[in-house]
Amino acid sequence: MQDIIDRLEMLRVGASLGGGQARIDAQHARGKLTARERLEALMDPGSFEEMDLFVEHNCTDFGMDENHIAGDGVVTGVGLIYGRRVFAFSQDFTVFGGSLSEANARKICKIMDMAMKVGSPVVGLNDSGGARIQEGVASLAGYAEVFQRNVLASGVIPQISAIMGPCAGGAVYSPALTDFIMMVKDTSYMFLTGPEVVKTVTHEDVSAEQLGGAVTHSTRSGVADFAYENDLVLLKQLRRLLAFLPSSNRDTPPRIDSGDDPKRRIYSLDNLVPNDPQRPYDMKELVAKVVDNGDFMEIQAGYAKNIIIGLARLDGRSVGIIANQPMVLAGCLDIASSIKAARFVRFCDCFHIPLITFVDVPGFLPGLQQELGGIIKHGAKLLFAYAEATVPKVTVITRKAYGGAYDVMSSKHLRGDLNYAWPNAEIAVMGPKGAAEIIFRNEIKASANPEAKLKEVTAAYAANFANPFIAARKGFIDDVIMPHDTRMRVIRGLQTLEGKQLSLPWKKHDNLPL
Numbered sequence: 001m002q003d004i005i006d007r008l009e010m011l012r013v014g015a016s017l018g019g020g021q022a023r024i025d026a027q028h029a030r031g032k033l034t035a036r037e038r039l040e041a042l043m044d045p046g047s048f049e050e051m052d053l054f055v056e057h058n059c060t061d062f063g064m065d066e067n068h069i070a071g072d073g074v075v076t077g078v079g080l081i082y083g084r085r086v087f088a089f090s091q092d093f094t095v096f097g098g099s100l101s102e103a104n105a106r107k108i109c110k111i112m113d114m115a116m117k118v119g120s121p122v123v124g125l126n127d128s129g130g131a132r133i134q135e136g137v138a139s140l141a142g143y144a145e146v147f148q149r150n151v152l153a154s155g156v157i158p159q160i161s162a163i164m165g166p167c168a169g170g171a172v173y174s175p176a177l178t179d180f181i182m183m184v185k186d187t188s189y190m191f192l193t194g195p196e197v198v199k200t201v202t203h204e205d206v207s208a209e210q211l212g213g214a215v216t217h218s219t220r221s222g223v224a225d226f227a228y229e230n231d232l233v234l235l236k237q238l239r240r241l242l243a244f245l246p247s248s249n250r251d252t253p254p255r256i257d258s259g260d261d262p263k264r265r266i267y268s269l270d271n272l273v274p275n276d277p278q279r280p281y282d283m284k285e286l287v288a289k290v291v292d293n294g295d296f297m298e299i300q301a302g303y304a305k306n307i308i309i310g311l312a313r314l315d316g317r318s319v320g321i322i323a324n325q326p327m328v329l330a331g332c333l334d335i336a337s338s339i340k341a342a343r344f345v346r347f348c349d350c351f352h353i354p355l356i357t358f359v360d361v362p363g364f365l366p367g368l369q370q371e372l373g374g375i376i377k378h379g380a381k382l383l384f385a386y387a388e389a390t391v392p393k394v395t396v397i398t399r400k401a402y403g404g405a406y407d408v409m410s411s412k413h414l415r416g417d418l419n420y421a422w423p424n425a426e427i428a429v430m431g432p433k434g435a436a437e438i439i440f441r442n443e444i445k446a447s448a449n450p451e452a453k454l455k456e457v458t459a460a461y462a463a464n465f466a467n468p469f470i471a472a473r474k475g476f477i478d479d480v481i482m483p484h485d486t487r488m489r490v491i492r493g494l495q496t497l498e499g500k501q502l503s504l505p506w507k508k509h510d511n512l513p514l
């Protein structure tokens, strides 16, 4: 018996070395942790249980039959994060570049199937050169098996991807199907084809960083949701992200005792919005002041900055925040911000996370570029997402809510549950000057001093119509609230809406304007 135990121990130690000490050292020299070190940092101490440690590939071509490493380049298993069960796989770059073989795809599929059955999130720590080239179509088949499961799991269990090395080909498509992508700056890349292929095909000379680095994807392409300094920071933030989420769509998000007074009044908010309606202010200040302990996990912070999205808590309940940002493009909705917010609204709706929307929007961004880019279709995504969402929806208009963007931003008419406005809010088809120019066109033309006339009719229009009371009289706004009461009223609103049930008409699935 002792022989068997010793042999098992030897196998375990051998397997845990992956591709060997030299490759582990190379991984460390690049500032990267190994696959197992990452899992240790991700999970609660000592909670990770590995599965399929002894799995090997079955490839016999290109001398692969002489080259077996137990586990075959991916560590899979289950552990705890803040005491809740989470399944994870971690690709081992020291073994065949973390490439995906038929055998290691089966390992990933096994934990995904298990996670679906029991209702727990799946975390993928990706560090892989893509399909294992030696295995050909067998590895492509392996990828498609993973993709299929990603799609079936979408909206059922949270799926989070971390990109922690150079990820190419299939190694980026599975993450693209998951809910969130986190990247590490300087050491992680995502591209379908690397710089050398790009140079051959399109003659473009680009670096890996330009083509698929963390900064590129978190500020320009919008592929990545988060970019962090190093592996450890990323893994800590991944734990933080999961803490906001339920384990599956069968659960509600965990509620915690945040220790922050739900009745806290915030008097500085009374002076947040400048008197001049053309002057911007920082909507992030509002968000930080309203949510529990200022703890706001912003998502896609560097992309489409004219809209702010992220997770926070109000009286200990997880909420999704969507807010126009007057500091960027005056808070207009454009293609990128509509897509960014629409995806987040749909994510929250999948997982029973109430939507809190702060509105200060002068409309959709006009212009040839936006129209040619398809703002009609892309803006409709956000409208669609809000209209189909059945979670509690609380909206606060802090200043402008003009035109179609008023409708889109969680208005009463899209089944907004509780819609509030600050006293200075302007709810109208357009801004006072634009409206006055159209309504009083003839009077302005006929006037001896058209400029003075425009000013006069604009002021009259603003006084009569640029306020929240017309909408409130119609019941489109449930109440005009004091800015300093915002936190208290939104929390009270969430209490009112607890237990909300709303279902959609039967359908196979909807037809979101993609």
Ligand code: HXC
Pocket: 095, 096, 097, 098, 099, 128, 129, 130, 131, 132, 133, 134, 140, 143, 166, 167, 168, 169, 170, 171, 173, 194
């Ligand atoms: C087999 C691979 C591999 C792969 C890397 N390796 N990628 N082995 N299949 N896909 C091996 C290397 O041969 C090397 O082994 C070791 O991993 C480390 O790789 P290096 O190249 O030395 O590392 P680095 O310089 O950091 O470059 C990493 C890399 C590069 C950028 C990922 O290895 C690379 O370009 N790999 C190929 C990427 C690719 O074209 N993948 C296929 C995509 S097609 P040795 O023993 O020499 O150290 C695809 C189809 C799926 O994925 C489509 C689904 C939609």
